[in-house]
Amino acid sequence: GESVGLHLPTLSVQEGDNSIINCAYSNSASDYFIWYKQESGKGPQFIIDIRSNMDKRQGQRVTVLLNKTVKHLSLQIAATQPGDSAVYFCAEYDAGGTSYGKLTFGQGTILTVHP
Amino acid sequence: EAGVTQSPTHLIKTRGQQATLRCSPISGHTSVYWYQQALGLGLQFLLWYDEGEERNRGNFPPRFSGRQFPNYSSELNVNALELEDSALYLCASSLGILAKNIQYFGAGTRLSVL
Numbered sequence: 399g400e401s402v403g404l405h406l407p408t409l410s411v412q413e414g415d416n417s418i419i420n421c422a423y424s425n426s427a428s429d430y431f432i433w434y435k436q437e438s439g440k441g442p443q444f445i446i447d448i449r450s451n452m453d454k455r456q457g458q459r460v461t462v463l464l465n466k467t468v469k470h471l472s473l474q475i476a477a478t479q480p481g482d483s484a485v486y487f488c489a490e491y492d493a494g495g496t497s498y499g500k501l502t503f504g505q506g507t508i509l510t511v512h513p
Numbered sequence: 514e515a516g517v518t519q520s521p522t523h524l525i526k527t528r529g530q531q532a533t534l535r536c537s538p539i540s541g542h543t544s545v546y547w548y549q550q551a552l553g554l555g556l557q558f559l560l561w562y563d564e565g566e567e568r569n570r571g572n573f574p575p576r577f578s579g580r581q582f583p584n585y586s587s588e589l590n591v592n593a594l595e596l597e598d599s600a601l602y603l604c605a606s607s608l609g610i611l612a613k614n615i616q617y618f619g620a621g622t623r624l625s626v627l
Contacts, residue, residue: 430614441517441603441618442556487555491614499546499561499569499613506555 408508417478419507421471421488428490431464432501433473437484445473445486475509483511515540517619519604525625526594534589534622538606544568545587546607546616547579551600559602562587563609594626 411417423431429450434442448455448462448471455462461474471488485508489501518537526532538545547559558571562581570577576592585606591598601623605616 432614434618439620441605441620444615444617447614489556493613496569499544499563500558500571501546501548501556501614501616502558503548503555 407505408510410510410512411478413478413480413511413513415478417473417475417482417509417511419473419475419486419488419509421473421504423469423471423488423490423504425490425492425502426466426469427494428492429494430491431462431471432489432491433460433462434487434489434503435482435484436487436506442487478509478511480511480513483509485509517604517606517617519602519619519622521622522620523623523625525627527627528594528596530594532591532594532598532624534591534602534604534624536587536589536604536606536619538585538587538604539617541608542606542617543585543609544607544613544616545581545585546605547587547589548603548605548618549573549600550603550621551597556603560589591624596626599624599626 432447433445436442446457459476463472485506487503487506489503520535544563546561548556550556561569565581579589581587601621603621605618607616
């Protein structure tokens with residue numbers, strides 16, 4: 399069945415460094431991949447998405463890379479700040495069949511940024 | 514512009530009781546989604562409503578149900594509560610059929626079943 403997983407459950411970086419959060423997925427039929435940030439006591443916040451026919455998409459301080467050959471997704475955060483400390487989830491969206499409307503989430507990576 | 518709002522923030526119930534959780538989507542959004550986030554687990558899809566109709570549901574028993582009102586707000590009802598129902602219940606909304614991949618979440622309702 400579908401699954402989205404993460405290589406690393408925790409990541410610690412120094413303020414100002416670049417962060418890379420990785421995600422493996424298994425559903426080659428997914429149409430979109432999405433990254434969310436969840437701070438303590440809050441709901442997930444949309445960061446960026448990428449369509450399955452793209453390899454790279456950039457936002458403000460963030461870049462998402464998609465490698466369909468190895469079914470791998472990554473989120474790069476430039477000049478990481480203490481406010482970036484949170485749990486980051488990757489999610490996939492497959493518009494077909496029984497997955498219609500459903501986001502499938504990975505387990506999450508805890509990012510800690512040290513001042 | 515207000516985001517997705519959920520109430521109550523916290524809810525404490527005992528086994529066998531019923532819980533009702535409420536959600537108001539972002540203005541203009543017609544789709545509402547419910548997810549369960551149990552401790553140590555990722556988000557699990559529960560239900561999706563659009564234009565008042567249930568469009569899809571996840572692998573949860575029938576005692577998890579809900580509805581969407583004409584103003585697009587939604588309720589999630591959990592009957593015959595069990596201890597393992599304790600979790601953060603998150604509501605999300607999207608613009609509708611054409612934008613399901615971008616879902617905006619509320620802060621959630623923390624349900625504790627004692």
